[in-house]
Amino acid sequence: MADVLSVRQKKRMHLPPDNNSYKIECLPQALYIQLWGQLSRLSDEDALLADLESYCKEGISNWILDLAEVSFIDSKGLGLLLTLLAKARQCGGDLILLQLGEQVEKLLVITKLRAIFNIKRDVAGALEEFSVQ
DSSP states (O other): OOOOOOHHHHHHOOOOSSSOOEEEEEOSSSEEEEEEEETTSOTTHHHHHHHHHHHHHTTOOEEEEEEEEEEEOOHHHHHHHHHHHHHHHHTTOEEEEEOOOHHHHHHHHHTTOGGGSEEESSHHHHHHHHHHO
């Protein structure tokens, strides 16, 4: 993980104040996005989408979404994941999901959405996938 962030990136970093937030880091080949809390009511959803839109305009469209700290997901959360996938692809990139919790994994299987998402175990695997594309 990149330890040094530019001033612009630091301004965009949102730390989890109420266990419902996100953090974005620029890695060499992709954005690394960590989410916390429940994807039924992500408090910073609009800010996240706005941040990703600005990265998209800058040509940064490969996104790694780490869900390790997501405690719950429902249909609204699935909608967010689909929105992020569509946005990344519209920008010419892709979205890779990381570290799915048991509840998230089950929901993706039940809804048959697991097949449309690229899922990796760790950041290294995701970055390797992007380097192949």
